[in-house]
Amino acid sequence: MDGATVVDGAAAAGGVTADGERLAGTDAAFAVQRCREKLREHGARCTAPRIQVMGVLADHVGHLTVGEIHQLLVEAGGRLNISTVYRTVEKLTGLGIVHAVPGRGGEASYGLAGDHHHAVCSRCGAIEEIPGPQLARILAAAVKATAYRVESLIFSGLCPTCRLV
Template sequence: MTKGSAATDHSVEQARSILRRHGLRCTAPRLAVTSVLFAVPEAGHLNAQEIVALLEERGDPVDLTTVYRTLATLVDVGALHALTVHERTTYGLTANAHHHAVCTSCGEVIEVPAEQLSQALAHASDGSRFALSATAGLTLHGLCPRCQLQASG
């Protein structure tokens, strides 16, 4: 993602609409933090340090304390959710229903779109007599692409 690209502008637009939907004022740090999550969909969840680094890279620096405070606000209103695995807390957008795949080696969290697991959930419900919802928040465990390379390599 380069500065000022169409993708970046689009992510700011998406961030703005998320903040509005959750009744938040569009302050600069809120827009910055939310748009960074929209700008890197392939990364899924990010932790606070990663968000700080990405914002700095983008030429839009926000200090770590502000990022933490902003994340807390966004989680409070339900725009983001936090997931803690291996003592590493990462944050993801709640806009698209998803489950999580967690790397057992490095703790990387990847989002799995809920529709990809809807069949599995239906089967699991049948087998267990549990009423599992599409947004039940499944956590899958495995190795991320980077750790698979290291394991084979």
């Protein structure tokens, strides 16, 4: 039963539309697969909204606000309302599948959690990823210095565009 929900969800988010137009089919398939594995790992259900939100994040390089995720879902023919997107993003964040990066003005952006850190522009809020292995020693030092469970480092500065302003 769950399997049928999954297939429907993927089609709505990024599969093939009624008139046969193809919308990021491979990414949707990837998201379904990844979502299934990840949610299973966490003992959580693989629902259509979770797959749709993960599909958008997998399809997009970088991080998105809830409003941007909702917008992309609507453009792809999805029908989730924004409060469902909020709840889904919160759930996926709580599960550790998605992580939040605080942006300009306190609005968070979300991306699929992975071995990367972030540079955030203090002027425009742009977020750039930094591969995790490059900062492994700094991360270890941060954990040692604070005893926090540090998982992600955030560097603050000016992006290339804002540096020119």
